[in-house]
Amino acid sequence: LVWKANxxxxxxxxxxxxxxxxWRVRLEEQNKLNVKGQVATIGGCPDIVAVLPETHAARxxxxxxxxxRDGDAWQVLIYMFLLTLPKALLAGRVIxxxxxxxxxxxxxxxxxxxGGRGRILQAIAAxxxxxxxxxxxxxxxxxxxxxxxxxxxxQPGPGDAALETEEF
Numbered sequence: 001l002v003w004k005a006n007x008x009x010x011x012x013x014x015x016x017x018x019x020x021x022x023w024r025v026r027l028e029e030q031n032k033l034n035v036k037g038q039v040a041t042i043g044g045c046p047d048i049v050a051v052l053p054e055t056h057a058a059r060x061x062x063x064x065x066x067x068x069r070d071g072d073a074w075q076v077l078i079y080m081f082l083l084t085l086p087k088a089l090l091a092g093r094v095i096x097x098x099x100x101x102x103x104x105x106x107x108x109x110x111x112x113x114x115g116g117r118g119r120i121l122q123a124i125a126a127x128x129x130x131x132x133x134x135x136x137x138x139x140x141x142x143x144x145x146x147x148x149x150x151x152x153x154x155q156p157g158p159g160d161a162a163l164e165t166e167e168f
Contacts, residue, residue, distance in 0.1 A: 003065050010063040011047045014100050023050040023059075033089070035082050046079040047100075049089065058083075058093040063100045072099040076108040 015025045026049045034043035048061040060079045064072055076097040083090040097108035 006065045007063060010065060010100065010102070014061060014063060015048055015050075018048070018050050018061075023052055025050045031089075033079075033082055035085065035088075042078075042082065044075070044079055044082070046076070046083075049083065051090070051093065056092065056094045058090045058095045060090075060095065060097040061100055062098075065102060068099075068101060068106065073106060073108045073112060075099075077110075077112060080108070080110075 011027060015027055018025050028045060028047055031047075031049045032043070032045045034041050046060045047063045049058070050061070051058045060076055060083060062072065062076050062079070076099055080095050080097050082088065084093070084095055085091065099106040099108060
């Protein structure tokens with residue numbers, strides 16, 4: 001419970017600073033979001049979503065009371081992505097993000113998605129879209145199937161034996 005109190009104090013303090021600088025601020029439960037697609041529902045609850053009136057600027061900040069982790073920046077990136085989808089709260093805005101730690105701030109930007117990392121958001125977009133993803137049975141599922149619908153996968157290949165064991 002101590003971490004919850006520390007987190008609440010951190011969020012309130014950061015939000016107060018943003019408000020003083022002219023930002024309109026929404027906190028925690030006000031920011032709860034769920035993007036429902038055909039395949040999955042993806043959601044979250046950013047600590048702080050703020051917009052700067054009379055501009056297109058917006059930001060998503062998440063406060064962390066623990067140690068720095070790469071996953072913290074990914075969490076903010078996913079929030080940024082979901083909040084800028086068409087019809088979302090921040091659609092059409094220029095958005096930035098930050099992970100707020102006790103000992104500093106880590107800026108999060110779209111540049112963090114360079115290279116193969118962008119595939120993660122592509123997968124999220126596909127899961128949250130209205131399009132149904134192609135269903136492909138696993139080798140294990142094919143081996144128990146009475147209908148030979150995918151002959152090239154009907155027989156396990158080398159290295160697939162581990163899929164057949166049920167140790168749990």
